[in-house]
Amino acid sequence: MTDKYLKILEKIQEADSIVIGASNGLSISEGYNIFVDDLSFRENFGDFREKYNFYNIIQGCFYSYPSEEEKWTFFSRMFEYFLYDKKPSMIMKNLYKLVKDKNYFVVTSNIDDHFTLSGFSKERLFEIEGNCRYLQCSDVCHDKIYFGDEILSKMAENQDNGKIPLELIPKCPKCGGKMQVHIEIDRSFLKDQSWQSSYKGYQDFINNSHNKKLVFLELGVGAKNQMIKAPFMNLVNHEKQATYITVNKGEIYIPNEIYAKSIGIDDDIEKVLRQLVKMKQSV
Structure with a gap:
């Protein structure tokens, strides 16, 4: 060797x-490990596991959440999981x-x-x-992504019973529509x-x-x-x-x-x- x-x-x-x-x-x-139901996943996403019956982070990324509050609860939690101490x-x-x-x-x-x-x-x-630090318009109404640390951190810090406050849900600066994390989870991924x-x-x-x-x-x-x-x-x-x-x-x-x-x-x-x-x- x-x-x-x-x-x-x-x-x-x-x-x-x-x-x-x-x-x-x-x-x-x-x-x-975003593909396994390990101790780290259960410690950080155990409430999602129980509520939505998915068993790893990648399943959580592709899950169809009932509401925007619940969607952003997961993605802001994921942001904190990967980047909580920025070291x-x-x-x-x-x-x-x-x-x-x-x-x-x-x-x-x-x-x-x-x-x-x-x-x-x-x-x-x-x-x-x-x-996972960036956001984009879900409808891809314009060609720009946004640095999301501030709003993602706020959402991660203000979660109650699996939801975030409505006022923290980001809206597209151009069309006022929904936004999403800039990762490739569907055809809306903005290149x-x-x-x-x-x-x-x-x-x-x-x-x-x-x-x-x-x-x-x-x-x-x-x-x-x-x-x-x-x-x-x-x-x-x-x-x-x-x-x-x-x-x-x-x-x-x-x-x-x-x-x-x-x-x-x-x-x-x-x-x-x-x-x-x-x-x-x-x-």
Whole structure:
């Protein structure tokens, strides 16, 4: 295993460009598993579990709530769950330490905003499925998203019997209609100018890295997440100097076509990042 760590560190240090791909496995390593009915879910969302009979956060995101008060009670609670103290985890700190001095770009399907919270540049980040800190018009009447920390925090702090006060429910500044958290839960998800700019930034980064030493560092991306995994594998296959590094506990898949250019570690992401940073600091 030490040889693998050394090889990964060598590839990162030599890289001209690094693309980080992150999905649910990274969140799980931080202690946030949106797909399970675990102790954390029951402690933070137990009342929703009993009242609505859903058993994880992702089900709560897609649930059809009877009222706007109940909908915003859940989403503001989720906001607080992910961002209650606005401090980065040690896992995210170590990831930032590993790449902060490199030419990097991040593409993620996570919605928790833990990358910018940890020091990663917003200009080097593409959040494919949105961010739980932002709001948009549910009817998509205009092309703008809104920073929602203030109102989401107020709603999270003022919940009574599974509802928030009516006066705290946000209304669209343009049409006066309903709003929703800017995450991809239905066809109303707004791919606004900032989303488009982030997507273009990602594409430009890839194009500018053509024929250079390019490392794809994939963290906690499952086989079903083809939004990240498929493009990564395809690019590694076509870029002569590309390296594919995948870390995911319990699920490592590397196709034969890129096997010689790949490194896979089936272990906890927290442990792997901690070890890599320790080795980097000792060099």
